[in-house]
Amino acid sequence: MSNIYSEKAMDHFLNPRNMGKLDDPDGIGDVGNPGCGDLMTIYIKVDEDKIKDIKFKTLGCAAAIATSDMICELAKGKVLDDALKITFQDVVDKLGKLPPSKVHCANLAQKGLKEAINDYRGK
Template sequence: MYSEKVLEHFRNPRNVGVIEDADGVGTVGNPVCGDLMTMYIKVEDDRIVDIKFQTFGCGAAIATSSMATELAKGKTLEEALQITKQTVAEALGGLPPQKMHCSNLAADALKRAIADYLKKNGRVEDLKRLGLDNLPDEDEHDDHGELCPM
């Protein structure tokens, strides 16, 4: 069963859309279950001032994308990098175990968007310091063969 908060974020997702002139873009997907997420960020003074997402996936994937954007908006890049799959799931009042990989995708998309921003701005040292210099390629996934039952 889904919590009321998951259902609310699924029915009324926040921050849906595209930022055309995004400072950073992160895309992740799970080829086994078919979920695909892209996050777009605008950054000023190392703070996420705007964030949007597009998600193709189940209700949990949409809800976790929405919650991750809510958690990240207004945070510094370093604060936003502290958002984990557990943080997202807890903020939603929990997720069924078979849906935890959905919240993993949301946290990963955010990390990729931040890494993209740092790369575009030539901040290689920050990438290394923050542990974002060795993210797997977009087509490398750690999906553990998890299917995403609707």
């Protein structure tokens, strides 16, 4: 149906694999602004400097939800320093086509992950 979003992006929007909350997370990243309508929370569980588990809750458009899900997929199992190297472009590339005006959502997802890691390290 939609050629604004790639099939893959639509799939991650409609069937997000990493949606949910983590009980007792080691780090939480809360990002977004009501002005653009997207609010994102990333939860991480860390074990031996690696992201053992990661989940998200996102209030937002299809792109915001799909990019949240993808950043979780990309970050899962990574060493924290490597997870921090994930760029918003990595997220976009993995999802395929996003509407140009929605590419910033990937930026938000990356920021969310960064916040969660910083939250863990700050503790």
